[in-house]
Amino acid sequence: MTCCYDTVVFDLDGTLIESHEGIFRSLMYALGEMGCASPGEQDMRRFIGPPLQRSFVDVLGMSEEDARRATEIYRSRYKDKCLEESAVYTGIPELLARLKRCGAVLAVATGKPQGMTDKILQHFRLAEYFSCIVGTDEKTVTNDKSRLIERVLAGREGRTVMIGDTRFDRQGAKDCGIAFVGAGYGYGTPEELGADEGVPVAADVNGLLALLLEDAPVPRGVFITVEGLDGCGKTTQMNALEQALKRFGYDVLRTREPGGCPVSEKIRDIVLDRGHPEMLPMTEALLYASARAQHVGQIILPALKKGRLVLCDRYVDSSIAYQGGGRMLGMDRVADINAYATGGLLPDISVYLDAGVSAALERRFGVGGADRIEMEPSEFHTRVSDAFEKLIQNQSSRYLVVDARADAESVTRECFKKVMDKLRVMEGVSSFG
Numbered sequence: 001m002t003c004c005y006d007t008v009v010f011d012l013d014g015t016l017i018e019s020h021e022g023i024f025r026s027l028m029y030a031l032g033e034m035g036c037a038s039p040g041e042q043d044m045r046r047f048i049g050p051p052l053q054r055s056f057v058d059v060l061g062m063s064e065e066d067a068r069r070a071t072e073i074y075r076s077r078y079k080d081k082c083l084e085e086s087a088v089y090t091g092i093p094e095l096l097a098r099l100k101r102c103g104a105v106l107a108v109a110t111g112k113p114q115g116m117t118d119k120i121l122q123h124f125r126l127a128e129y130f131s132c133i134v135g136t137d138e139k140t141v142t143n144d145k146s147r148l149i150e151r152v153l154a155g156r157e158g159r160t161v162m163i164g165d166t167r168f169d170r171q172g173a174k175d176c177g178i179a180f181v182g183a184g185y186g187y188g189t190p191e192e193l194g195a196d197e198g199v200p201v202a203a204d205v206n207g208l209l210a211l212l213l214e215d216a217p218v219p220r221g222v223f224i225t226v227e228g229l230d231g232c233g234k235t236t237q238m239n240a241l242e243q244a245l246k247r248f249g250y251d252v253l254r255t256r257e258p259g260g261c262p263v264s265e266k267i268r269d270i271v272l273d274r275g276h277p278e279m280l281p282m283t284e285a286l287l288y289a290s291a292r293a294q295h296v297g298q299i300i301l302p303a304l305k306k307g308r309l310v311l312c313d314r315y316v317d318s319s320i321a322y323q324g325g326g327r328m329l330g331m332d333r334v335a336d337i338n339a340y341a342t343g344g345l346l347p348d349i350s351v352y353l354d355a356g357v358s359a360a361l362e363r364r365f366g367v368g369g370a371d372r373i374e375m376e377p378s379e380f381h382t383r384v385s386d387a388f389e390k391l392i393q394n395q396s397s398r399y400l401v402v403d404a405r406a407d408a409e410s411v412t413r414e415c416f417k418k419v420m421d422k423l424r425v426m427e428g429v430s431s432f433g
């Protein structure tokens with residue numbers, strides 16, 4: 001697999017980052033402060049791409065002096081809000097990682113001030129992908145993207161492409177004599193990107209990848225599982241992790257076990273039904289494994305084959321711990337049954353929320369509505385906990401252990417940081433400059 005280009009230069013807003021919310025709100029704030037009416041959405045979109053001060057003049061007909069003041073007010077709000085009011089486009093981290101793996105040099109050229117650009121790229125953990133990040137200094141007011149691109153190109157040779165979502169990006173690429181690919185999912189129109197004139201324009205990030213790679217079989221995605229004792233706070237942390245990964249651009253499929261698809265959800269109802277205390281441990285283990293076989297075949301593998309990030313609430317390790325350890329069927333035996341059920345598919349990353357047996361059970365029973373497994377006595381849950389510990393020791397390279405005794409927000413922060421660090425290592429980011 002090779003990239004068609006040696007250097008790939010990206011615009012920021014509308015290409016890497018979906019930024020309209022912060023921009024529109026800051027615009028309305030600045031205009032409100034100046035006693036001006038807010039423009040319609042169509043006009044507000046014209047502010048994304050060109051330098052701000054220019055747009056106040058060109059779009060709203062302000063005097064240079066008013067435009068300068070409006071820009072100052074806008075920035076006073078935007079600098080604090082830009083992080084929480086923007087997100088990375090879905091699939092961007094995977095795209096950047098793949099381009100780097102192909103040996104392409106990646107860069108950013110944006111009309112946004114340099115400080116803000118660095119701050120945004122660092123916050124979304126994208127900065128590490130780029131060898132060169134060029135923004136404007138506060139005083140530069142120009143529509144001329146070519147000056148920014150030239151700074152990226154200084155001293156570089158080889159095939160280069162600019163990726164951007166507005167006519168300014170297209171013009172800049174043309175002026176610098178480099179290729180251009182339109183980010184049609186951004187804020188420009190297909191016409192201004194040249195779609196009618198044969199310019200390649202990508203409808204989404206996957207389409208962009210296909211235009212940049214010569215032979216682009218979709219890679220295997222990433223498989224992340226979250227494990228822990230009942231009551232360890234898994235649901236809260238799954239919600240937070242899912243939201244954070246999405247905001248950081250990952251194409252997340254969230255699912256759960258037992259369940260995750262209609263057949264497996266029916267098996268879930270049977271296996272957790274409190275009305276069947278007579279269920280044998282082996283029956284239970286096989287039901288979990290058969291639910292899993294369907295889930296892997298129907299949901300997990302197809303998503304991984306599309307290059308998605310699968311985030312699964314429990315997986316094989318729960319069976320090894322609960323049925324192998326808790327029910328005393330033997331950890332190896334349960335692992336064997338599950339290897340057959342899953343075709344040997346194991347997660348790339350497993351997060352273990354370590355709450356300790358007593359704290360977890362206290363929390364679980366505080367909530368009420370225990371299922372058949374949760375109703376087991378504390379010795380059962382102690383055996384489950386011991387089995388998880390053994391698994392973590394044996395499979396330490398894929399496990400991330402997070403102390404789940406702290407307050408929920410701290411747990412979320414630690415969990416996300418550990419997952420992102422591991423993803424970056426897997427994506428090979430640390431091995432590039």
Ligand code: TYD
Pocket residue numbers: 230231235256257258272288313314315316318319320322323371373374
């Ligand atoms: P879970 O959905 O995590 O519980 P909750 O409804 O509280 O979110 O899991 C349901 C129960 O099933 C839980 O007690 C753990 C148990 N379990 C096993 O015993 N083996 C398994 O393989 C799996 C996936 C879950």
